[in-house]
Each structure stands twice: as structure tokens, then as C-alpha cells.
Amino acid sequence: MTARTSQSLAVIASRIALALGVACLASLDVLAAPPPGVPPPQAGGPVARGGGVGPHVGWVNHFALLPGGAEVTTTADSTSSGIGGGLTGLVIHSSTIGETFADGGNKVVHMALDLPKNTIVTGVRVCYELTDTATHISQIRLAQVQDPPSSAIVKLDDGTDLVDPGPVCVDSAPTFIKSADGSLLLSLRVNFADTEDAIVVRALGLRVK
Numbered sequence: 001m002t003a004r005t006s007q008s009l010a011v012i013a014s015r016i017a018l019a020l021g022v023a024c025l026a027s028l029d030v031l032a033a034p035p036p037g038v039p040p041p042q043a044g045g046p047v048a049r050g051g052g053v054g055p056h057v058g059w060v061n062h063f064a065l066l067p068g069g070a071e072v073t074t075t076a077d078s079t080s081s082g083i084g085g086g087l088t089g090l091v092i093h094s095s096t097i098g099e100t101f102a103d104g105g106n107k108v109v110h111m112a113l114d115l116p117k118n119t120i121v122t123g124v125r126v127c128y129e130l131t132d133t134a135t136h137i138s139q140i141r142l143a144q145v146q147d148p149p150s151s152a153i154v155k156l157d158d159g160t161d162l163v164d165p166g167p168v169c170v171d172s173a174p175t176f177i178k179s180a181d182g183s184l185l186l187s188l189r190v191n192f193a194d195t196e197d198a199i200v201v202r203a204l205g206l207r208v209k
Contacts, residue, residue: 056209057125081129107191115184126201
């Protein structure tokens with residue numbers, strides 16, 4: 001092999017290495033970018049807010065939320081929710097104002113969660129829209145049923161007033177709950193300023209590890 005041939009092969013090899021390096025960098029950019037239509041993470045997102053909040057969301061059936069008392073009712077019209085752009089969701093109504101039932105209990109919609117045994121829950125994600133910011137979700141709570149099942153320990157109690165009119169998705173404060181330790185109960189407390197107002201829950205999920 002001549003010196004000129006060796007030099008030519010070295011040049012070709014260096015160009016191939018450079019091309020492969022550029023391709024690898026491009027693939028990393030593609031992996032890091034969010035899907036089309038999904039905004040990039042914001043500075044105030046779950047990682048910045050809680051530090052330990054898991055990156056994955058497991059969506060649950062928000063239509064399964066039940067009224068916690070007779071003063072609260074829910075509707076789920078498929079054609080239109082009647083709020084904002086009309087996308088269907090679980091619409092929450094109240095026949096009384098405030099965030100407390102007449103008997104003194106928290107005014108909530110609530111549900112039990114069906115989770116795989118080894119799930120670790122690190123937060124709640126709720127997507128909603130309001131007819132008026134004075135009427136809003138005032139608390140996100142997770143409680144874990146004990147054995148024997150005569151009590152439940154509160155594992156997450158986020159009393160942040162969710163007054164953004166929406167439509168918007170927000171994350172709760174972080175927590176760390178092992179589903180293997182007992183059944184989980186999720187509740188959303190609501191505060192009504194006017195009985196003509198409504199809150200629509202469009203999606204509900206758990207941050208999990």
C-alpha cells in the first residue's frame with residue numbers, strides 16, 4: 001500500500017467518524033424533544049416544584065369520581081361539557097356554596113385507585129377548566145387504607161387553590177406512597193362561590209415511579 005493510498009483511507013475514515021458523530025447528536029436531539037403539539041417542560045413543572053416527583057403519568061378514569069355527599073352532583077355529557085370549548089369531562093356541580101358539606105365534612109369528589117402492587121406514587125396530575133375562578137378545586141388528597149380497614153392515613157394533602165381558569169393540567173405537591181402498603185383513596189375538594197358555577201375535570205393521573 002502506498003503512502004498516498006494510506007492517506008486517502010485515513011481521510012475517508014475520519015469523514016465517516018464525523019458523519020456518525022453528527023448522526024448520534026441528531027438522534028439525541030430527537031429523543032429529548034417533546035412530541036409535536038406537546039410544550040416543553042416549564043421551570044415551574046413537577047421536577048422544579050417537588051424534586052422527587054416521578055416523570056411518568058399513569059392516567060386513571062376521572063369519570064369514576066363519585067360525589068362525597070348529596071350536595072354535590074356530577075354530569076358527563078358526551079356531546080359537550082358546556083364549559084369552555086365543550087370537550088367532554090366530569091362536570092362537578094354543588095347545590096350549596098363553600099367547601100364544606102352541611103354535616104361538616106369536606107366537600108369532595110372521590111374514588112378508590114386500582115394500582116399494580118409495586119407502584120410508587122409520587123404525585124397527582126389533574127386537568128380541569130372552571131366557569132369562574134372563585135369556584136375551584138381547593139385540595140388534592142391521597143389517603144391509604146390501613147389493616148384492619150378501620151382508618152386511612154393521609155399521605156398527600158395539597159391545599160393549593162387551583163384558580164387558573166384553564167383549560168390546564170397541574171401537578172400536586174410531591175409525595176412517596178407504596179401501593180403495596182394498602183388501597184389508595186383519591187379526593188378532590190371543591191369550593192363553590194356560586195351554585196350556578198361548575199368545574200370540569202378533563203383528565204386525572206398519578207405521577208409514578
